[in-house]
Amino acid sequence: MASFNEDGLKKKLDDLNMSQQSIQTVSLWLIHHKKHAHAVVNVWYRELISATDSRKLTFMYLANDVIQNSKKKGPEYNREFGSKLGKVFDHLGGLRLDDKSIKGLNRLLTVWEERSVFDADQIRSFNKNFNKDHSKEKSKKRDHSKYESKSKRHKKDVEEFEEIASEPRVRRESELTEHSPQDSTPPSDPPEPEQLIEALQELESAATSDAVVREKIASLPDEVSDVTLLNNLQDLNAARALSQKVEEALAMLEVYNKRLAEEMEARKSVARMLHDYIAYQKDLLAQAEETLEEHRQKQGKVKKVREELKAHLQNLPDISKLPNIRTGGLAPLPSAGDLFT
Incomplete structure (x- = not known):
């Protein structure tokens, strides 16, 4: 910033x-x-x-x-x-x-x-x-x-x-959920970089990143989700065993779906934060470009003064090469008689 x-x-x-x-x-x-x-x-x-x-x-x-x-x-x-x-x-x-x-x-x-x-x-x-x-x-x-x-x-x-x-x-919460962050709405206060980094890091542990639970869901037996397989039940014990599996699968899916819903809201929040952060950075970038152009113009003026000064100095006599008056380096002035003879 x-x-x-x-x-x-x-x-x-x-x-x-x-x-x-x-x-x-x-x-x-x-x-x-x-x-x-x-x-x-x-x-x-x-x-x-x-x-x-x-x-x-x-x-x-x-x-x-x-x-x-x-x-x-x-x-x-x-x-x-x-x-x-x-x-x-x-x-x-x-x-x-x-x-x-x-x-x-x-x-x-x-x-x-x-x-x-x-x-x-x-x-x-x-x-x-x-x-x-x-x-x-x-x-x-x-x-x-x-x-x-x-x-x-x-x-x-x-x-x-x-x-x-x-x-x-x-903005109202309904506006935030009905419109994507890319809409042409004025940005809110930009998040601090630390807040944005923390929100992004939290997404790393989101539901879609939980490979263990996803593997468990993928490995659920077909009979817990396919009604047509109920005809294969042979006795009451098999039905009770399947019922327990269905309850466990349902509980796991309910928890995971809740986590997915929370992740969706978190990603929407991060998207809004990124939208506001980028909008603010664009504003700062425009200001920086304007300031840079102003200083480039000033730099050009200073360079011009330097060049003019160098040219002026080159046209000045070299004082170090002039005779030293104190040490008698100059020839004596002619006398009045010498002027009229």
């Missing part, structure tokens, strides 16, 4: 846009680097404060996606964002934001309250800080219909991203 650094994070935040794919891609990367949550949130906070008013809602949607989708992996981001959001909403409350941003931010606060993302005291504090200067503006807008057209222009965008604000990026 790519290592974390603040410059890389700043570049991702510079490139961040309001599209769901952009937000989820950056969110996925941040959740993977959750051990750097403190540094991540500090950089996010500084970049949000310096961002234009029109981009601040994008930063908040990113924070929401990270907070809601990192809960299952640990409390790091909830804790770090919780310590900064009071200042953030105080900052946002002092700005003259457009209707789209105000509605989107209030929607976030409502969702966080409904889902207990933060405790009640924090939500009240966030609401107080944010809405301190917006209540008067809201009442004025209710009295003037001229603002309705502007609100309608933003309605579609707000509705589109309310889903981002309100729904964590978690």
